[in-house]
Amino acid sequence: MDLRFTDDELAFRDEVRAFFRSALPDSIRRKMIDGHHPSKEDLVTWSRILNAKGWAVPHWPVEWGGTGWSPVKQYIFREELQKTPAPEPLAFGVNMVGPVIYTFGNDEQKRRFLPRIANLDDWWCQGFSEPGAGSDLASLKMTAKRDGDYYIVNGQKTWTTLAQHADWIFCLVRTDSSVKKQEGISFLLVDMKTPGVTVRPIQTIDGDHEVNEVFFDDVHVPVENLVGKENKGWDYAKFLLSNERVGIARIGISKARLQRVRELASLERIGDVPLIETPRFREKLTAVEIDLKALEMTQLRVVAAESRREKGKPDPASSILKIKGSEIQQATTELLMEVVGPFALPYQPEEDGRNEPFDGPDWASTAAPTYFNWRKVSIYGGSNEIQKNIIAKAILGF
Ligand SMILES: Cc1cc2nc3c(=O)[nH]c(=O)nc-3n(C[C@H](O)[C@H](O)[C@H](O)COP(=O)(O)OP(=O)(O)OC[C@H]3O[C@@H](n4cnc5c(N)ncnc54)[C@H](O)[C@@H]3O)c2cc1C
Numbered sequence: 194m195d196l197r198f199t200d201d202e203l204a205f206r207d208e209v210r211a212f213f214r215s216a217l218p219d220s221i222r223r224k225m226i227d228g229h230h231p232s233k234e235d236l237v238t239w240s241r242i243l244n245a246k247g248w249a250v251p252h253w254p255v256e257w258g259g260t261g262w263s264p265v266k267q268y269i270f271r272e273e274l275q276k277t278p279a280p281e282p283l284a285f286g287v288n289m290v291g292p293v294i295y296t297f298g299n300d301e302q303k304r305r306f307l308p309r310i311a312n313l314d315d316w317w318c319q320g321f322s323e324p325g326a327g328s329d330l331a332s333l334k335m336t337a338k339r340d341g342d343y344y345i346v347n348g349q350k351t352w353t354t355l356a357q358h359a360d361w362i363f364c365l366v367r368t369d370s371s372v373k374k375q376e377g378i379s380f381l382l383v384d385m386k387t388p389g390v391t392v393r394p395i396q397t398i399d400g401d402h403e404v405n406e407v408f409f410d411d412v413h414v415p416v417e418n419l420v421g422k423e424n425k426g427w428d429y430a431k432f433l434l435s436n437e438r439v440g441i442a443r444i445g446i447s448k449a450r451l452q453r454v455r456e457l458a459s460l461e462r463i464g465d466v467p468l469i470e471t472p473r474f475r476e477k478l479t480a481v482e483i484d485l486k487a488l489e490m491t492q493l494r495v496v497a498a499e500s501r502r503e504k505g506k507p508d509p510a511s512s513i514l515k516i517k518g519s520e521i522q523q524a525t526t527e528l529l530m531e532v533v534g535p536f537a538l539p540y541q542p543e544e545d546g547r548n549e550p551f552d553g554p555d556w557a558s559t560a561a562p563t564y565f566n567w568r569k570v571s572i573y574g575g576s577n578e579i580q581k582n583i584i585a586k587a588i589l590g591f
Contacts, residue, residue, distance in 0.1 A: 196493045213277040225278040228559035240313035249311045258311045264499040275445025286310035286317040290363045297421035320350040320364035331374045337366035346412040356405040380426035382418040399562035442518030450525040481524045509587035512580040519570040526564040533560040
C-alpha cells in the first residue's frame with residue numbers, strides 16, 4: 194500500500210496550510226499555542242471564518258455545505274488545522290448531530306438546523322451519558338412520554354461538555370420501557386431555553402468548568418423535534434458514535450504539542466545544558482515521537498481503506514487509533530510537565546480571576562491544568578477499556 198500523498202494532495206496541503214496561517218486571528222493562535230482553551234467567542238469567530246471559506250463542514254454532503262473532498266484530503270485538512278494549531282469546529286454540531294440530521298432527519302429539520310450548525314449560530318451539546326449509563330449507555334433512564342403534540346421529558350444527563358454555552362442539546366431518551374433496552378430509545382432535540390431545563394457545573398480536577406449536569410423536570414418538547422422514528426434512537430446513536438471516533442487519534446494536536454515541547458526544552462537549562470540535550474529527556478521525547486509516527490502510519494492505512502468501506506461502518510482499527518492516540522496525547526502533556534519542572538506545582542486554574550502574576554515563565558502556567566485535563570481523553574468517546582473489548586471482539590475474534 195502506497196501511503197505517500199500525491200502531487201495534488203501535497204498542493205492541497207499547502208493551500209490549506211497557507212489559509213490557516215493567514216486567516217486565523219493571532220490572538221486565538223497565541224492562546225492555542227500556550228495551551229489555553231479558546232473561548233466561546235473565539236470558536237464562533239473561527240467557525241464563521243471557515244464557513245465563509247466553505248470549509249466549516251467539509252465532510253457533509255455538498256448540498257448542505259460539504260466540499261466533496263476525498264477521505265485523504267479530509268485527513269490532511271484535519272491534521273493541518275490541529276497543527277496550526279487552530280480550534281477545531283464544535284464537534285457536537287459538526288461531527289455529531291449534523292450528520293444524524295442530514296442522514297435520518299426530515300427535510301424541515303435539515304433546513305432548520307444544518308445551516309445554523311455550519312455557521313455556529315446554534316451551540317449544541319451532547320446529552321447521552323447519565324449517572325449509571327456511561328459505558329453501558331443503553332441502560333439510560335431519562336424518559337420522554339408522549340402527551341398530544343409534546344413529549345414530556347424527565348431525568349438527568351451528566352458530563353455534558355460545554356452545556357453552559359448551549360442553545361440546543363441532542364438527547365437519547367427512553368420512550369418504551371417494556372422492550373429490550375436498546376429498542377426503547379429515541380433521539381430528541383431539546384431547546385435549552387425550555388422551562389424545566391437546569392444546568393449545573395461540575396468542576397474538574399484542573400479546576401476548570403468544562404462539564405455539567407443537566408436536569409429535566411417536566412420539559413415539554415414538541416414532537417417535531419424527534420429525529421427519525423420513535424424507538425429507533427439506538428441505531429442513530431451508534432451511527433453518531435462511529436463518527437465521533439473519526440479523527441479521534443488527533444495526530445496533529447500531538448505533533449503541535451511535541452513541537453512546543455521541543456522549543457521550550459531548548460530554552461530550559463539543566464546547569465549549562467539545554468534540557469533537550471540531556472540524554473534522559475531526549476530518550477523520552479524520542480520514544481513518544483516514534484510512537485506518534487507509528488500511529489500516523491496506522492491512521493493513514495485506515496484513511497486509505499476508508500473509501501472502500503461501507504458508509505457508516507467504522508473500521509474496528511479506529512479503536513486502536515483511539516487507544517494509542519489518547520495515550521500519546523497524555524504522554525505529550527507529561528513531557529510538558531517535565532519541561533516546566535517546579536513551576537508546574539502552583540495551583541493555577543484558568544478561571545479564578547486571579548490578579549497576581551504567575552510565579553514562573555508565562556507559558557508554564559497551563560502545563561499542569563492541561564496535564565490534569567487531558568486525563569479525560571482515555572475516558573470520553575468510549576473509554577480505552579471499552580475500545581479493548583471492541584478490538585478483542587471485532588479484530589481478534591474472541
Ligand atoms: C471530560 C469528559 C467529557 C464528557 N463529555 C460528554 C458529553 O458531552 N456528553 C455525554 O453524553 N457524555 C460525556 N462524557 C461521558 C463519557 O462518555 C463517559 O464518561 C464514558 O462513556 C464512561 O462512562 P462512565 O463515566 O459512566 O464510566 P463507567 O462506564 O462507569 O466506567 C468506569 C470504569 O469501568 C470501565 N468499564 C466499564 N465497563 C467496562 C467493561 N464492559 N469492560 C471493561 N471495563 C469497563 C471503564 O473503562 C472505566 O474505567 C464525558 C466524559 C468526560 C470524562
